[in-house]
Amino acid sequence: MTSIYFDHAATTAMDPEVISAYVAAANNGPGNPSSLHALGRSAREQIAAARDCFAEILNCQASEIVFTGSGTESDNSALFGAAHAQLKRGRKGIVTTAVEHHAVLHACRQLEAQGFSLTVLPVDEFGRVALEDAKAAINDTTAVVSIMAGNNETGTLQPIAEIGEWARKHKALMHVDAVQAFGYTPFDLGQLPIDFLSLSAHKINGPQGVGLLYIRKGSPYQPMLFGGSQERNRRAGTENVAGIVAFAKAAQLASEKLQIRREHAEMMRTALLEGLAEQLGADHFVLNGHLEYRLPHILNVSFIGLSSESMLMNLDLEGVAASGGSACTSGSLKPSHVLSAMNFSSERLLSAVRFSFGLGNTREEADKTAKITATISARLRNR
Ligand SMILES: Cc1ncc(COP(=O)(O)O)c(C=O)c1O
Incomplete structure (x- = not known):
């Protein structure tokens, strides 16, 4: 659920x-x-x-x-x-x-x-x-x-x-x-x-x-x-x-509500980003996308060393719905054409996860997700 x-x-x-x-x-x-x-x-x-x-x-x-x-x-x-x-x-x-x-x-x-x-x-x-x-x-x-x-x-x-x-x-x-x-x-x-x-x-x-x-x-x-x-x-x-x-x-x-929507999304994005840095350590993920010219409601990060699929599946099991930078077409893994165009290494490409925010999201959800992500990351890395 x-x-x-x-x-x-x-x-x-x-x-x-x-x-x-x-x-x-x-x-x-x-x-x-x-x-x-x-x-x-x-x-x-x-x-x-x-x-x-x-x-x-x-x-x-x-x-x-x-x-x-x-x-x-x-x-x-x-x-x-x-x-x-x-x-x-x-x-x-x-x-x-x-x-x-x-x-x-x-x-x-x-x-x-x-x-x-x-x-x-x-x-x-x-x-x-x-x-x-x-x-x-x-x-x-x-x-x-x-x-x-x-x-x-x-x-x-x-x-x-x-x-x-x-x-x-x-x-x-x-x-x-x-x-x-x-x-x-x-x-x-x-x-x-x-x-x-x-x-x-x-x-x-x-x-x-x-x-x-x-x-x-x-x-x-x-x-x-x-x-x-x-x-x-x-x-x-x-x-x-x-x-x-x-x-x-x-x-x-x-x-x-454009301004309120922007501020709310920005708050969510910052909270999750800071939470990930705190819980996971800043060296365990990289930010994908522009730092200045960007929409406020999208946060795309690569969990270097892990795969998007395993992260997304585990997040799903913990009740967090996010999305990947790749699509699974006829059983084969197809890296995102967007991230590919950004010339990423295959490691960065295949470990990307997109979190996107909107109506009803709360700061507590961002904090909880950061903790869940850190636990999943530790579990997957220790395998
Ligand atoms: C940038 C962009 N263009 C077009 C579409 C397609 O819109 P729709 O789902 O209404 O067909 C999407 C949907 O994800 C989108 O993100």
């Missing part, structure tokens, strides 16, 4: 206020937003209110917001939608980074297979892209630049504003995956040189299976889904009304 949940970068529990908003919308009657009758109009009005809420939070126009079925769908739609629209203008270049989420990286690889030319920018040992590398890669043939705001494994932030300026100079479209950063970093789309922005509800205490894609007015875009004329012909399919209403509620709460 999990008693300490330190895996908020994977998903978060729905906030009670968000659940109430979801239930109220779901109880509102069987209204298809495309129907002309009163129930349909009511569903349509609820989506319009959710759109207005996001427009205010992001400082953009309501018409620039498209609701989707996930962060993954938003990323894919931005990439395919923008790349194919740009191809008509003779632009074939795609620029991204080696540390993007697979929702971006695999979509870029697919575009490459379709004939686009792909540049994957390297990162330094802290997981950050060099502005100079981005500038050298972006030119007048670039169709789309896709750079994440904050990394889901390490929390490292990228210089999206500076890269966006350069992309704009070259009339390349700029996409930002803000799935992990939203709720901890403000996004003012009136100021930021961004054409597309992806968000996901379940990372900010909203429901799973709801996403958002911001498409700047006038940006070339071809839809991925065809069918009805929902979302102004940019995303066909009957809208997830209750999910969208709940997403807006979660976003409203997250943006109102």
